Amino acid sequence: xxxxxxxxxxxxxxxxxxxxxxxxxxxxxxxxxxxxxxxxxxxxxxxxxxxxxxxxxxxxxxxxxxxxxxxxxxxxxxxxxxxxxxxxxxxxxxxxxxxxxxxxxxxxxxxxxxxxxxxxxxxx
Amino acid sequence: xxxxxxxxxxxxxxxxxxxxxxxxxxxxxxxxxxxxxxxxxxxxxxxxxxxxxxxxxxxxxxxxxxxxxxxxxxxxxxxxxxxxxxxxxxxxxxxxxxxxxxxxxxxxxxxxxxxxxxxxxxxxxxxxxxxxxxxxxxxxxxxxxxxxxxxxxxxxxxxxxxxxxxxxxxxxxxxxxxxxxxxxxxxxxxxxxxxxxxxxxxxxxxxxxxxxxxxxxxxxxxxxxxxxx
Numbered sequence: 001x002x003x004x005x006x007x008x009x010x011x012x013x014x015x016x017x018x019x020x021x022x023x024x025x026x027x028x029x030x031x032x033x034x035x036x037x038x039x040x041x042x043x044x045x046x047x048x049x050x051x052x053x054x055x056x057x058x059x060x061x062x063x064x065x066x067x068x069x070x071x072x073x074x075x076x077x078x079x080x081x082x083x084x085x086x087x088x089x090x091x092x093x094x095x096x097x098x099x100x101x102x103x104x105x106x107x108x109x110x111x112x113x114x115x116x117x118x119x120x121x122x123x124x
Numbered sequence: 125x126x127x128x129x130x131x132x133x134x135x136x137x138x139x140x141x142x143x144x145x146x147x148x149x150x151x152x153x154x155x156x157x158x159x160x161x162x163x164x165x166x167x168x169x170x171x172x173x174x175x176x177x178x179x180x181x182x183x184x185x186x187x188x189x190x191x192x193x194x195x196x197x198x199x200x201x202x203x204x205x206x207x208x209x210x211x212x213x214x215x216x217x218x219x220x221x222x223x224x225x226x227x228x229x230x231x232x233x234x235x236x237x238x239x240x241x242x243x244x245x246x247x248x249x250x251x252x253x254x255x256x257x258x259x260x261x262x263x264x265x266x267x268x269x270x271x272x273x274x275x276x277x278x279x280x281x282x283x284x285x286x287x288x289x290x291x292x293x294x295x296x297x298x299x300x301x302x303x304x305x306x307x308x309x310x311x312x313x314x315x316x317x318x319x320x321x322x323x324x325x326x327x328x329x330x331x332x333x334x335x336x337x338x339x340x341x342x343x344x345x346x347x348x349x350x351x352x353x
Contacts, residue, residue, distance in 0.1 A: 025195055025333070032188050035204070039183040067333075070194050071202030078205045102166035102199035105234025110205070 026069040027060040029053055051079055070100055074107065081110070086118040152329050153341030155348075158274035159329040160341060162267055164236035166199040167331075168229055170218045171207055173242040176260075181246035185261075185321075189241070192321045197334025201233060230268035237274060240264045245280065258282050263324055278348060281323050 034053040038046040054076045061068040077092030090111050097107040153160060169189055174182045186203055193200045215221065222240060229235045245260035258280060265275040327345040330336040 026191075028191055032191055036184065036187040039187055040180075069191075070198075070200045071190065071205075074202045075204055078202070078208075100166075100199045102234065102236070103201070105232075106201065106206075109232070 023064060023066065025066070027057055027064060027066055028069055028072075029056045029060055031057055031069070031072070047079070051076065054079070067099060068095075070103075071096070073099065074103065074110070077110065081114055081117070084117065084121065086114040086121070089114045148347040149344045150347040151341060152327065152343050152345055155327070155345060156275045156329055158267065158272055159265070160338065162236070162269065162274060163332075163338070164198075164265070164267065164274065165332045166201065166234065166236045167193055167239050167265065168201045168206055168233055168235035168237070169193070169203050169239045170221065170241070171210065171216075173218050173222075173240070174246075176243045176246040178246040181243045184246070185241065185243055189239075189321055192325045193239070193331075195334075196325050196328055197331030197337055199331070199333070201235060206233065226266055226268040226271045235268055237265050237267050240266060256282050261324060265328070275328050276348075277324050277327060279324060 030049075030053040034046070034050040038050045040046070054072050057072050058068050058076070060066075061072075073092045073096040077089045077096065080086075080092065081089035093107045093111050093114070096103050169186065172182050172185045172189075178184075186207070190200045190203055210216075218240065226238055229238055240263065242262040243259070244262060245258055247258045248256070259282075260280040261277070263275075263277045264273050266272065267274055327348075330338075330340050
């Protein structure tokens with residue numbers, strides 16, 4: 001009987017501490033490490049690694065049912081914009097806007113920029 | 125229990141550790157009423173102003189400041205993009221912007237507030253047994269509507285960069301010195317910069333995405349206002 005109560009107590013403690021194992025707020029993965037390396041080198045290799053980290057953050061966040069951290073989708077969109085993949089860029093800017101309405105003004109500016117680039121491409 | 129540790133024990137320990145004797149305490153609500161009145165939801169990080177001798181301190185700092193601010197509950201504009209846009213506008217020196225009206229940042233980016241940081245010191249000191257990173261920063265959040273200072277922090281943080289212990293004796297000491305050198309390698313630097321940032325941001329009221337949003341007015345922090353003010 002005593003054993004059971006100790007067990008129950010143990011279980012109780014585990015349950016009560018359940019909140020200590022709370023989900024993290026965001027899942028950034030290797031974001032800042034790869035970002036730092038990008039800043040140091042700025043070559044295609046570090047850009048590629050940063051892109052992988054951004055995609056990984058989105059994947060991990062989705063898997064855990066977390067909101068993707070601020071700026072991740074925007075940064076990914078910006079990478080696509082830099083290589084003239086305007087459609088992908090626009091879709092990521094839109095995701096950022098949906099997740100964070102605070103970004104609306106800025107994302108609309110970037111979307112407009114992408115649309116102008118797209119027009120320029122089809123014209124020429 | 126977690127709350128108790130978070131709100132009482134850790135600050136209390138920090139107080140004992142950093143000052144030895146009791147500093148003047150003040151609540152977040154009393155110290156930073158502007159944050160609770162204006163309730164900024166989004167923060168734009170300005171390129172740091174660097175007064176330190178370390179040329180790359182700007183990059184170290186800029187790449188690590190976004191995360192702790194986001195975890196504190198703010199929508200943080202993607203620094204890589206905003207810095208790029210500023211550059212395209214010919215803005216390289218944050219110093220020039222500091223005293224200007226900030227309404228432009230509200231109009232162009234939709235930012236509620238702007239974070240200015242000035243890195244005063246960023247030094248690594250190596251010793252046989254340990255190495256330290258000393259970071260001294262002045263930070264300010266300014267409203268883009270009123271250009272008022274909503275939050276500020278001036279402080280120095282010393283981060284111990286030594287790796288874990290690796291046995292006794294001379295061999296152990298040498299091994300540890302090597303570990304220290306390795307752990308201060310650039311790739312790992314961000315971890316320590318992050319740790320330092322985490323401490324700066326402690327006194328900042330929580331942002332919208334944090335569960336503690338508008339609930340931390342009564343949290344006590346160390347009063348940084350000089351005695352003569």
